[in-house]
Amino acid sequence: MENNKATFPTIGELVREIFNITGLLAQKDRSNSFLSESNKKKLQTKLKRLADESSKIDGKLEELIDSLRLLLESALGEERVIFMVLESVEDLLVTYKSVLADDGTYLNKRNSSKWFIQQYLLDRVLLSFYKNYLKINVPASKLNLPNxxxxxxxxxxxxxxxxxxxxxxxxxxxxxxxxxxxxxxxxxxxxxxxxxxxxxxxxxxxxxxxxxxxxxxxxxxxxxxxxxxxxxxxxxxxxxxxxxxxxxxxxxxxxxxxxxxxxxxxxxxGREYLISCIEHVKGQSGRLYRINSKLDKSIKGLKKSTGLTSEVDINRLYFYEVSRYWEHYALDIGHGTKVLQSYIAHESFQELNKIEKAKLVLAHVGSFTGHQVLTQLALTPAIKEIPSKFIELLNEGMLLKNSYDSLDNIDNYHNELKQAELDNVLGWLCNWCYANYYYHHKSFEKSYMYYEQAFNQAKYSAGRNQYLLVNQYIESCAKNGKFKEMKKAVAWAQYLGIEVRWLRGWDDPESEGNLKSLYNLMGNHNMQYAQL
The missing domain is CATH 1.20.920 (Histone Acetyltransferase; Chain A)
Structure with missing residues (x-):
């Protein structure tokens, strides 16, 4: 059953895989010059602390990225290449956080990963590579790498x-x-x-x-x-x-x-998926290469017209011009996407044939982003097909969680999930309903049991639907003397950008003093906040 649980990989799993990709952490031989045994243990400890998600997740990510930077410096030495690698990692982590906060998933971990790779990861990493290749003027390093x-x-x-x-x-x-x-x-x-x-x-x-x-x-x-x-x-x-x-x-x-x-x-x-990813990378690389070629030609023209000769000045010119280009690109694409979304949402869009759809998409958001959109449209039925009754039962649960009249209604909803084989997908919502019922009737100990299950199930699957739940779980922790668990919930909220009631606007929400104040305030059984 665990393999069918709807979830994305955890942030700890993602970061460990990033280190595995570089090959700088997996050291079976004793002759490694990049990482001593003691430093390897320190790094493993940092990875474990991130996996625990106990406090300041973003801070722990920064520590690990800094460790990765030091390893890359020791292994490669070329600062421009290192910058490109780190920027790609940063862009990936930002994208992943956004997906966790907004998208959610009804797929198991394997298929959620599969969807994320083709929907976001390939294009995000490629764009970061090409943008930063020119932005930091990698050709100036004279590495002369083969194509x-x-x-x-x-x-x-x-x-x-x-x-x-x-x-x-x-x-x-x-x-x-x-x-x-x-x-x-x-x-x-x-x-x-x-x-x-x-x-x-x-x-x-x-x-x-x-x-x-x-x-x-x-x-x-x-x-x-x-x-x-x-x-x-x-x-x-x-x-x-x-x-x-x-x-x-x-x-x-x-x-x-x-x-x-x-x-x-x-x-x-599988092999078929591998081939589709390779073809996708080839196509998008070609589009980004053409963008870079035009941009590089324009910058070289500026360099010539301004008479720049200093390496520092030339690097600054590339940094500024490339940054400016992609800022304008983002604004243009943002506008085009809004217009395009209105077309796609209209029923007439479905009546268009494949070529007509492609022309409409490319006309509004250009070739690179356009092929992202076309890939997403193609993936919807192929990889992320919505399970039968998912939307219906999601909407039913979202309404039911605000109804506290009868346990029978929640029991019936639970049975509906089981019959539709969606208990591993929407179990978090069912537990949330139970939690709200017991909270409303001031049975705080019982409500905590369900809030805890709902929170842990929803973290990597519920997307934007978990925002209120996180605040409710934080209060439930306080009311049940669970300070350590409350700290973890606050850390998760801070990581995803969820505003925590009574911590909004504080300079250091995760300081021990602020957390203790929140714990004491929320822990008062005579004050109920969760369903506000």
Whole structure:
């Protein structure tokens, strides 16, 4: 039954997966230079504290993002690339919070994740990548990375998949005009266990779905390069500059991140879904690339006309112009979306054929956002089909929670949910009805039991429908001597942007003093606030 529970992944699960994607946390080998054992334990503790959601969730997120930044600095060194990665993570977290606060879900965790990825994540991360690539003027770093569209996506050849990590290694070999064997184990006359192991690992990574940690990849690269720099067989010595070594590491990092992400898509959702995501990324990348090309050309014209030569001034110009462009873009899209929504809501929209719908959408919000909208329209029946009787029973429960006359009505509603197999989807609403009934009759202990269940069920599924419930649960905690639980509820409210009664406008709502004051005020059994 748990697998059928309607829910999004928790914020703790999402952040842990972000660290897994980078490969900087999963360290089975002891030779990792990015994270000592003690620092790894500290990071694990921070992740656990976030998962507990006990206080100041946004603050804990900031701590973890700072830890990620330090790891990236140690691993990659190139500040522009690090900035792009962190901005993409920040944009993802902001988007996820918005979805939790507004959208809600009636799907289980697997399908909620599937829907979120294709509805929001792919476009949000792509937009962040392209916007910040130009905004911070990444080309000025002179990394000369090969065209990402060519090698940083999986190639599907029949039943086989050529993952980006394999292609990343191949790019390294080709850039040095050397074979895989000669790169990792250049002198077979020397008994070198580590070189032999590096070669076997590289062959394994190229022919299987295994995704190694970044430390394993970088240690392999560094040792292989050291053998080329100090050959033992009298062959030509190869010296690579620090910037070239950094370039090769970034290629491996991108290959590893991309392989991990797309491998997860296939293993969790299947080959067909993987292919649809790859095609979506290719299409949207092309649209954003065209936007960037026009914008870059315009900025270069401004640079020439103003005679800017200082690197600092040029970077500022890119930062300002790109920021200004996307601010105006957001305003234009916002206006176009409002007009488009009125068309889509009209019954005549459903009478249009597929091509007519596409033309109408693209005319109002442009190619990039337009394909987002078209994807959303296509996903509605395919992934997020509304369960039978869901809307009817949701509306019935929202009305019933404000009725306190009879337990029989709530019992009947509970049975309706079971018969419609929606008790794992709308169970939070049923428990909310019971909680309000007992609260109204001043049975605060019984009401707490139901408020607690409703709150925990609704956090990652009810979206905007949980706003009043959160305040009611906070009061119920106070009335039942549950200070620790009340703190967690306030932390959740602050994270989602839900205003907490009697804490509105306070500079530090989660300070111990303010929470104690709220606890004492709400805990008075002679004062009832929950149903106001």
């Amino acid at each position: 990402l569209k060519v090698w940083a996506l999986p190639d599907i050849e029949g039943q086989n998949i050529n993952w980006p990590l394999r292609k990343a290694w191949q790019l390294i070999y080709e850039s040095l005009s050397i074979s895989q064997s000669s790169f990792h184990y250049p002198d077979k006359s020397v008994d070198d266990y580590r070189a032999n192991q590096n070669l076997e690992n590289a062959q394994h990574w190229s022919t299987t779905d295994q995704i190694p940690s970044i430390s394993s990849l970088f240690n392999n690269l560094e040792y292989s390069l050291s053998l080329l720099e100090c050959p033992s067989n009298g062959s030509l010595r190869r010296l690579l500059s620090k910037s070239e070594r950094q370039r090769l590491k970034i290629i491996l990092f991108i290959g590893r991140v991309s392989s991990y992400c797309f491998r997860k898509l296939e293993s969790n959702f």
